[in-house]
Amino acid sequence: MDKGRRIKVIISMIGLDDHIVGGVVVSKILRDAGMEVVYLGTYQTPEMIVQAAIQENVDVIGISSHGSNYSQIAELMDLLRKKDMKDILVICGGTIPKKQIPKLQEKGVAQVFAPQSTSESIVNYIVSNVKGADGGPNK
Amino acid sequence: MKRETDYGQPIKAVYTPKDIEGLDYDKDLGDPGKYPYTRGYYPNGYRSRLWTQRMTAGLGSSVETNRVLKEYRDIGQRGGMCVICDRSFAIPIDSDHPIGRKEAGVLGWPGSSLLEFEELMDGIPMTGQSVTLLSTCASGALQLAYIVAYAEKKGVNLSEIHGAGMSYPFANCFGQSDYQPLDLNVKLFLDTSEYAIRNKIKMRSAILSQHFQEAGGNNAQALAVEMAMLNELCGLLVKDRGLDFDDVAALPFELVSIGIRFFEEIAKMRALRRMWAKLAKEKFKAKKEKSCHLLIAVHTSGRTMTYQQPLNNIVRTAIETLAGAIAGCTAIDNATLDNAHAEPSPLAARMSLNTQHIVADETGVTDVADPLAGSYFVEYLTNKVEEEAYKIWNKIEELGGMIAAVKKGYIQEMVRGAMLERYKEVQSGDRLVIGVNKLAIPPEEDFEIPIKEVKAEDSEKIARRMEEWKKTRNMRLVVESLSQLYGDAKKEDRYNLMPSIIEAVKAYATAGEVMGVIRKARGLSYDPFNMIECPFSFE
Numbered sequence: 298m299d300k301g302r303r304i305k306v307i308i309s310m311i312g313l314d315d316h317i318v319g320g321v322v323v324s325k326i327l328r329d330a331g332m333e334v335v336y337l338g339t340y341q342t343p344e345m346i347v348q349a350a351i352q353e354n355v356d357v358i359g360i361s362s363h364g365s366n367y368s369q370i371a372e373l374m375d376l377l378r379k380k381d382m383k384d385i386l387v388i389c390g391g392t393i394p395k396k397q398i399p400k401l402q403e404k405g406v407a408q409v410f411a412p413q414s415t416s417e418s419i420v421n422y423i424v425s426n427v428k429g430a431d432g433g434p435n436k
Numbered sequence: 437m438k439r440e441t442d443y444g445q446p447i448k449a450v451y452t453p454k455d456i457e458g459l460d461y462d463k464d465l466g467d468p469g470k471y472p473y474t475r476g477y478y479p480n481g482y483r484s485r486l487w488t489q490r491m492t493a494g495l496g497s498s499v500e501t502n503r504v505l506k507e508y509r510d511i512g513q514r515g516g517m518c519v520i521c522d523r524s525f526a527i528p529i530d531s532d533h534p535i536g537r538k539e540a541g542v543l544g545w546p547g548s549s550l551l552e553f554e555e556l557m558d559g560i561p562m563t564g565q566s567v568t569l570l571s572t573c574a575s576g577a578l579q580l581a582y583i584v585a586y587a588e589k590k591g592v593n594l595s596e597i598h599g600a601g602m603s604y605p606f607a608n609c610f611g612q613s614d615y616q617p618l619d620l621n622v623k624l625f626l627d628t629s630e631y632a633i634r635n636k637i638k639m640r641s642a643i644l645s646q647h648f649q650e651a652g653g654n655n656a657q658a659l660a661v662e663m664a665m666l667n668e669l670c671g672l673l674v675k676d677r678g679l680d681f682d683d684v685a686a687l688p689f690e691l692v693s694i695g696i697r698f699f700e701e702i703a704k705m706r707a708l709r710r711m712w713a714k715l716a717k718e719k720f721k722a723k724k725e726k727s728c729h730l731l732i733a734v735h736t737s738g739r740t741m742t743y744q745q746p747l748n749n750i751v752r753t754a755i756e757t758l759a760g761a762i763a764g765c766t767a768i769d770n771a772t773l774d775n776a777h778a779e780p781s782p783l784a785a786r787m788s789l790n791t792q793h794i795v796a797d798e799t800g801v802t803d804v805a806d807p808l809a810g811s812y813f814v815e816y817l818t819n820k821v822e823e824e825a826y827k828i829w830n831k832i833e834e835l836g837g838m839i840a841a842v843k844k845g846y847i848q849e850m851v852r853g854a855m856l857e858r859y860k861e862v863q864s865g866d867r868l869v870i871g872v873n874k875l876a877i878p879p880e881e882d883f884e885i886p887i888k889e890v891k892a893e894d895s896e897k898i899a900r901r902m903e904e905w906k907k908t909r910n911m912r913l914v915v916e917s918l919s920q921l922y923g924d925a926k927k928e929d930r931y932n933l934m935p936s937i938i939e940a941v942k943a944y945a946t947a948g949e950v951m952g953v954i955r956k957a958r959g960l961s962y963d964p965f966n967m968i969e970c971p972f973s974f975e
Contacts, residue, residue, distance in 0.1 A: 312523070312535060312538055312539055313523035313524065313526070313527065313535060313536075313538075313539045313542075314523070315523075315526075315608075315611050315613035316611050317611050317651075318611065318651060318652060318855050321852060321855055321856070322855060322856060322859045325856055339613065340615070340965070342535065364523070364542055364543045365542055365543075365778065365889045365890050365891075366523075366538060366539050366542055367892075368538060368892035368895075369538055392743060392776050392777060392778075394777045394778050394887045394889065395777075395879075395884070395887075396887060411743045411744065411879070412742070412743045412776055413742070413743065413744070413862060413869070413872045413873075415863060416863060
């Protein structure tokens with residue numbers, strides 16, 4: 298990615314999940330930290346999220362999740378792999394039961410944030426793990 | 437740490453008579469059972485009627501939800517049952533829809549046809565307890581039709597059924613979405629309400645501040661939004677549908693979210709009773725005293741349940757249940773210790789019902805009506821939250837009322853601001869949450885709780901069943917009834933669609949088909965997600 302470009306992040310709910318609080322709050326946190334946020338909102342299918350990621354050329358996809366529709370997050374990961382978009386850092390947050398976390402990580406989700414995670418922990422994680430961005434490991 | 441109410445009013449160390457100067461007992465409080473009902477509707481409080489002790493059920497298939505409902509009855513549910521719908525029926529689309537099938541049975545029961553309702557209610561009495569079906573505005577029309585069709589089929593006298601099944605049209609501003617446009621939702625709210633009222637069906641419509649508050653709204657905002665909704669929706673039923681206010685007043689039920697700010701939560705409910713009574717009497721000129729009683733149920737707040745150290749949530753639920761009980765309410769369904777992780781496990785459900793019984797039977801709270809009346813602090817808080825709520829409500833009215841305020845994005849912006857404020861307060865340590873920003877422990881040391889979940893294959897099973905079952909229906913009846921509905925839905929908005937929705941439901945037309953046909957008649961796409969074509973042609 299271009300040197301010095303701001304980190305660009307998609308924040309989205311997936312499927313029919315309409316609990317928006319986490320997505321709204323995290324979007325604000327990331328914007329305040331200087332990142333560019335594309336907030337997709339509710340009713341996004343895995344295909345729509347991948348399409349938006351291509352169009353917007355983002356570094357990170359953040360999925361806010363409330364409720365057990367984790368298969369759709371797995372579908373999103375499969376689609377990204379198929380399209381060879383492995384460089385995109387995918388993080389999730391929300392009321393995700395602990396035993397789901399290793400399953401999501403196996404699918405390639407980089408990190409799962411619990412409710413009430415600090416803004417510092419989310420921002421720091423993105424900055425130090427995003428591929429090739431400012432302050433990232435590939436620089 | 438902030439010493440402020442959740443709506444930002446400073447709290448002093450001591451309250452004295454000076455803080456409630458001018459409080460007139462008869463005018464502002466009244467004895468329990470007397471206008472303005474600040475102290476409750478019954479002269480003898482819970483000695484006249486204990487609150488309905490219930491748990492919200494709904495997860496996986498209808499058969500599974502039916503099993504859980506029976507289990508709740510065995511572990512202490514009393515007076516009524518409460519079911520919440522899944523994400524597909526909330527829209528509503530069918531369980532075999534390309535997106536709907538992935539979320540069939542997620543977070544609720546998959547109620548997309550009368551068949552599902554029959555399975556849900558199998559062996560469960562329709563009378564002698566309240567039947568509460570929580571969903572959205574659009575799916576509420578289907579639920580009312582299920583009640584009517586099922587009662588007829590089972591030979592149950594419709595007038596003996598009571599509960600709630602319909603819903604207000606604004607929930608999709610508060611993260612409880614359906615996918616229908618506001619004008620269609622308002623029409624469906626009016627159609628369902630008018631049908632129930634004119635046919636003397638004692639099914640109420642949910643007009644709730646709970647969704648708004650769980651999304652982040654504070655106590656004063658919640659009261660304001662609730663009153664603005666009640667004012668506008670009841671007004672429409674009187675003006676546009678020509679109904680008598682004394683009939684309309686028996687329609688709404690309010691679910692109040694009781695959070696952890698103990699005294700403020702109690703004050704909020706006392707203020708709400710007074711505000712409604714005044715609206716009913718002064719504006720709507722209620723003739724019956726009963727019309728001044730807003731039915732208020734309590735949901736202890738899911739938002740206050742933490743992911744971290746979930747056993748702490750048992751304590752929070754106990755405090756919130758006690759607040760709801762002291763405030764005076766008709767029913768309580770409380771949050772569960774696993775609320776921030778999943779839907780209630782059997783252990784969590786048992787704990788929550790036990791909590792209600794402990795509060796009811798051990799603490800003495802049911803002995804005395806409105807026990808905190810006269811407390812300088814609680815009376816001050818009751819006045820204050822009411823005063824702040826009137827200010828916000830007035831602003832909503834200045835914008836033209838609730839519908840106009842939603843169209844202008846004012847309410848959505850209010851929720852958004854409140855969400856961010858809540859987060860900021862916890863991050864900064866201005867509000868302490870034990871296990872989160874105080875006495876936190878590493879996740880690996882946390883107590884493991886049992887988790888109940890729906891797997892992708894469970895949803896797929898529900899979807900396949902619907903797919904197969906759809907083929908077994910008498911399609912001539914389905915098409916005939918939907919054709920009638922299509923014609924009716926093309927008429928003016930005041931033409932009530934409930935009779936033709938009921939006929940379609942009796943013919944086993946599904947929720948997706950019924951709503952799709954209504955949408956098509958109104959010039960919208962049959963499928964809100966544009967993934968399936970309308971399988972019928974009526975022109």
